[in-house]
Amino acid sequence: MPDTQHFREVLSQFDWTSAVDILLIAAVIFTLLRIMSGTRVMTQLRGMLALFLVFVVLGRALDLTVINYLVENSVTALLIGAAIIFQPEFRRGLDRLGRTGVSGWFTPARYEDVIDSVVKAAGRMSAEKHGGLFVLERETGLQDVIETGIPVDARVSPELLAGIFYPNSPLHDMAVVLRDERVVAAGCVLPLANELPAFDRNLGTRHRAAIGITEATDALTVVVSEETGDISVALHGRLTHVPDERGLKAVLEWVLEPGTAANARAGEPPV
Structure with missing residues (x-):
């Protein structure tokens, strides 16, 4: 049976100052998470936290003395180590906070202009056989990729995207990274695929x-x-050809705006 008496004693000590205390701690944790949301560190922290919780659960469930001792005495060291290791990401996040303000964090990402601009630019480039590569950032931050290119920080438009990839322009050779409704950087270097299916090895x-x-x-x-003007979409390591602008728009809307009415009525994803 749960110790209800102890539970009542804890609740009796809870007053408005305790509520303020909890809210402040929650605000600090939320701010730190938002600061790191623009980098790959967020994904790494999820993995580290999951591993830490596994050790906590196993240590408590099986009464593992050494594991429990390490868990209880390593939290402070882990926090200090994380602050040192992820120092560049904290700096980028604070810079982001200074540029966009807190209000920018509570506005959900909008992709309507991005989808329209990418579809129109890709269609124009396909007709003229101008090569190009657009990278649309989602949950995983691409700050390390962005830093390999040239900062642009301009509102997305079909003319801007097509102009960047015009033949012999200084930035046409690499990739463009788009975040929210802006072209963040151009000329970015991307990692190459590790392995390709047999029918894709001539890419x-x-x-x-x-x-x-x-x-x-x-x-x-x-x-x-x-070479051919063909348009393709890559997601989760899979490359899929789309026949035209209409097909490209359908794919982008399916992936980036899954809650729209058109997607809710659809059966299977386009790719």
Whole structure:
């Protein structure tokens, strides 16, 4: 039976100052998580936290003396170590807070303009056989990829995207990274795919890069072939050809805006 008397004693000590205390701690934790939300560190922290919880549960359930001792005496050291190891990410997050303010964190990501711009730019580039590679950031931050390119920080538009990939322009060779409704950087270097199916092994570097970044993150990439003008979409390490602008728009809406009415009525995903 649970110790109800002890529970009542704890509740009797809870007053408005305790509520303020809890709210302040929650606000600090929330702020730290939002600061790191633009980097891959967030994914790494989830893994570390899951591993830590496994040790806590196993130690308590099986009464493992050494594991319990390490867990109880390593929390402070782990927090200090995390602050040192992830110092660059904290700096980037604080810079982001200074540029966008707190209100920008509570606004959900909007993809309508991004989808429209990417579809129109890809269609134009496909018709003119201009190669290009667009990377759309989702939950996993791509700050380390962004830092390999040239900062742009401009509102997304079809003209801007098509202009970046115009042949012989200084930034046409690599990838463009889009975050929310902005073109964050251009000329970004992406990791290449580790392994390809037998029927995809003749793909060029641009397509391998489009697949590679989706193997390591949850990003979505759109690639336009310079040789054929074909448009393809990569997600979760899989490259899928789309026939035209309409097909591309359907795929982007399915992935980026799954809650829309059109997607709710649809049966299977387009890719």
